[in-house]
Amino acid sequence: MIKYLGSKRRLVGELGRLFAAAGAHTGLDLFTGTTRVAQEFNRQGGFTTCVDTAAYSEVLAQCYVVTDAAAVxxxxxxxxxxxxxxxxxxxxxxxxxxxxxxxxxxxxxxxxxxxxxxxxxxxxxxxxxxxxxxxxxxxxxxxxxxxxxxxxxxxxxxxxxxxxxxxxxxxxLTAGTGRALRGDAAALVPTLEPVDVAYLDPPYNQHRxxxxxxxxxxxxxxxxxxxxxxxxxxxxxxxxxxxSAFNSKRTIAAALAGVIEAVRADTAVVSFNNEGFVPLPALVEMCEARGHPVEVLAFDTRRYIGQRLGVFGPDGRKVGVPGPERNIEYVLVSAPEPVGEALINR
Ligand SMILES: C[S@@+](CC[C@H](N)C(=O)[O-])C[C@H]1O[C@@H](n2cnc3c(N)ncnc32)[C@H](O)[C@@H]1O
Incomplete structure (x- = not known):
């Protein structure tokens, strides 16, 4: 798997358990990046749709999610x-x-x-x-x-x-299959079929x-x-x-509220980060607007290596300030009551 900023390598097990506990069969990985999360949903027996604007992410999805290992x-x-x-x-x-x-x-x-x-x-x-x-x-x-x-x-x-x-x-390769769509999440979400679990992992800040x-x-x-x-x-x-509207402090809140509201899923799971442009209470409010109780999980994680080291110029000199060693990954779960209970008791 390629090195990728914001890749959910450490959260993937937890997200897979959540998918299974929800009794889900269909999934949506809306900002799929490396497709790690979609692969995990497939491993849990799901049919997962992957969405991302990047051409490389579409290829990764065609390889890891659409292609069934058993067919190769x-x-x-x-x-x-x-x-x-x-x-x-x-x-x-x-x-x-x-x-x-x-x-x-x-x-x-x-x-x-x-x-x-x-x-x-x-x-x-x-x-x-x-x-x-x-x-x-x-x-x-x-x-x-x-x-x-x-x-x-x-x-x-x-x-x-x-x-x-x-x-x-x-x-x-992963067993099972799914779909790969390349495009803007905000534009595609209204066109997608309802799913059991949708996972939303947008960019958090200005890093494009x-x-x-x-x-x-x-x-x-x-x-x-x-x-x-x-x-x-x-x-x-x-x-x-x-x-991307998700990289601008001015536009991210409206864009995020829009996709959280429009996504057709029984359970919506949203990842965010304490260093992101949208504060946690605003995010909770966006999720609550879906009409279900919202559970907030917080994971203390080690920051991405590139951010910990700082930014280097082409001559190898450090030109940026290294960030803190750790940050908090939030996972907000908006689920109907019975699913929520199953998730809490998992
Ligand atoms: C935090 S990363 C997702 C990481 C992914 N969950 C993983 O584990 O690899 C955010 C992703 O959103 C994609 N992206 C940015 N703007 C987008 C938009 N408007 N619509 C869809 N995808 C977008 C980026 O290309 C990037 O892959």
Whole structure:
């Protein structure tokens, strides 16, 4: 799984238990990111719909949630990965922009990423394994990157892992299936079928996923965009179309209240953070507007490594202030009375 800001690695077990205790069969993971939570709902026997604006997140959802592990021939997948891995290196966009202009990957791995990414389109363009192969490439690239997990800057000296050769490995697929939708949560929510449990994990503050993970966006879209600045971000990062209402202090409260109200689910579970733009009492009020009792769970967690270390410039100098070591993850559960009781007694 790729390194991802706000990934719910530590909460996933608790969210899965909640899904099971609610007796749920259908799920919605509205800001799905890495799809960890949707995968867990599938492991609990659910059919889960994933929604996110990011192209890489859609591919992860097609791989981990839509693709049923039971329907994949492991030997065929291994053969495809070996074939891609044996392609001769090719100097393309990744090498030029992300290894020479910027230093996200060592050039020895850059030429391999370029060759494999072209190979996926040339050899597996319409193949049902395409999202699985793309995910294998994203994860392989993530294992040899030279960042602290955000693509706004890179390390001055190569991270030791960046000097290791890129290796493709088969993603650990999940049993069961679901749906992957790419788009704005606020626009999509009214169009979705009702579900038993909806999980909402929006961005909390100004940190934009589109810029923090622009390398993954480009690797999936493969559109060789114009770029700017030392981080070589995509020029469309400047467009309003790539901005999220959930990243602005001015718009987040209305956007969040809107999706919490509009989501059609028996049980709605909302994640937020004590460092987010919306204070807890306002969030509780938004959830209470659904008409069910609201339970607030709080988890004391270690902050994301990139935030703990601070922000580094391209020359490796620290240019930002490191944040506190820990923060609190809130999980608000709005459930009808009988489900609420089952959850409390789980
Ligand atoms: C906190 S992360 C979710 C992390 C996820 N739960 C996980 O465990 O990996 C927030 C996600 O919201 C997505 N996002 C931002 N604005 C959005 C919008 N308007 N509609 C849908 N997704 C959005 C981002 O791309 C990001 O993946």
């Amino acid at each position: 021939d492991a030997a065929e997948l291994a053969e495809a990965l070996a074939r891609l891995e044996s392609l001769p290196g090719r100097r393309g966009y990744v090498t030029e922009v992300f290894c020479e202009q910027a230093r996200y990957f060592h050039p020895d791995n850059g030429v391999r990423i370029d060759a494999i990414r072209d190979g996926i389109d040339e050899l597996y363009g319409d193949h049902r394994l395409r999202p699985v192969l793309l995910t294998a490439l994203l994860e392989a690239a993530d294992r040899v990157d030279s960042t602290v997990g955000l693509q706004m800057a890179y390390l001055k000296e190569w991270a030791p892992r960046a000097l290791r050769p890129l290796r493709l490995t088969a993603p650990a 996923y589109f810029t923090n993970y622009h390398v993954w966006e480009t690797l999936v879209r493969w559109d060789a965009p114009e770029y700017y600045g030392v981080a070589c971000k995509r020029v469309d990062a400047r467009d309003d179309t790539t901005r």
